[in-house]
Amino acid sequence: MTGTGLLAVTKGHGTENDFVLLDDRTGELELGPELVRALADRRAGVGGDGVIRLIASDRLPEGAAALAEDPQARWFMDYRNADGSVAEMCGNGVRVVAAFAERIGLWDGRGELALGTRAGVRRVRRVPDPDGGPVAWYSVEMGAWHLPGGAAAAAEGADAEVEVRGLPVARAGLSVDVGNPHTVLALAGLEELAAADLTAAPQVDPVPPTGTNVELVVPLGERRTADGAVGAVRMRVHERGVGETRSCGTGACAAALAVRAWAGAGAPDVWRVEVPGGVVRVTVHGGRVELAGPAVLVAEAEVDLAALASR
Structure with missing residues (x-):
């Protein structure tokens, strides 16, 4: 890592899955793995499960692909895991x-925000908290999902075997792709x-x-609402390149999709997913999935890059 001076950062989290946020809309920052690891360090840096750079899409090759998919995706979410990996x-x-983006004036919070990502364009809109809480909720159209194991995995309910420390025997797991890879296994209880x-x-x-995130889930049944059945699941997650985190958005989608697949015909399309850091809502629209939940910005700071490099 090289460089001196002050780097403006913002700290935020979604159900306590936390990130260091960088406004690099003009693409001037050299964001290498060493800088990412230093910023994400919880003792000598700012601390976070990952680092997100918000950059103009036309400043990155991946952003150019996003613009080709959707010309409205002017801004790109350049996401790095805490270990520096992309x-x-x-x-x-x-x-x-x-x-x-709303805080720094790149979006007015109305309509939809199209964001480029390496998994394709994601469209975001503000939605009310279904429990009436004061924190702003955002809904993300997460795109297509699929079971990498295909029809055979769907029929068997599994296509992998997972060993977890603390559990006595290996468990069957189901692979779910939500733009990134997940393996979901069901446990007997809390x-x-x-x-x-x-x-x-x-x-x-x-x-x-490319490795996988692993979700451990406990199905909690269903409840009837005026809008139909809502399923519930509680989960923990181990994220590749990070370790256990308080929440994982794509992991929550994968967990809901796996439990829905195991439940079979007639299973709900809407799921309340409880994670250690809070609650998110997953809605399945056929071959696509939507994720809604809170987002909180908690701090703004200036990082001394020379001091960060000396850690």
Whole structure:
């Protein structure tokens, strides 16, 4: 990492999945892995599960692809995991960067905001908190999803085996792709969910080519509402390149999609997903999925790059 001077940053989170946010709309910042790791360091840096740079789409090759997909996607969400690796996108991060774009005047909060990501364009809009809370909620059209194992995995309910520290035997897992890879396994109850040790990465067999996020889920049943049935699930997640996080937006989608697949015909399309950091809502629209939840910006700061480099 090189460079001196002060770097303006904003800290935000979506259900306690937290990020360091950078306004680099003109593409002047050299955002390498070393700088990302330093900023995300929870003791010597700002601290976060990842770093998100908001940059003009025409400043990056991936952004040019987003503009080709949707000319309205003027801004690109350049997301990096805490270990410095590049990631396709992040469901919680999309909501937080939308709030950030609103804060810095790139979006007025009305209509839809089209954001470029490495998983394609994501469209964001403000929505009310279904529980009537005071925090702003944002809904993200997360795009297409699929089961990499195809019809055979859907019929079997699994296409992988997962070993989790703290659980006595390996469990069957179902691969779900939501723009990035996930493996979801069901547990017998909340006691097992609490007993799982996610300080170590679960071992997945076979391992997807680019690794995978792993969701441990406990289905909580369904409830009837005026708008139809709503399913509920509680989950924990181990994110590749990060470790256990308080929440994962694409992971919440994957968890809901897996439980819905296991439930079979007649399963709800709307799911309340409880994560350690709060609650999000997942809505399935056929082959596409939508994620809604809160986004909070908690601080603005200036980072001394020379001091950061000396850590």
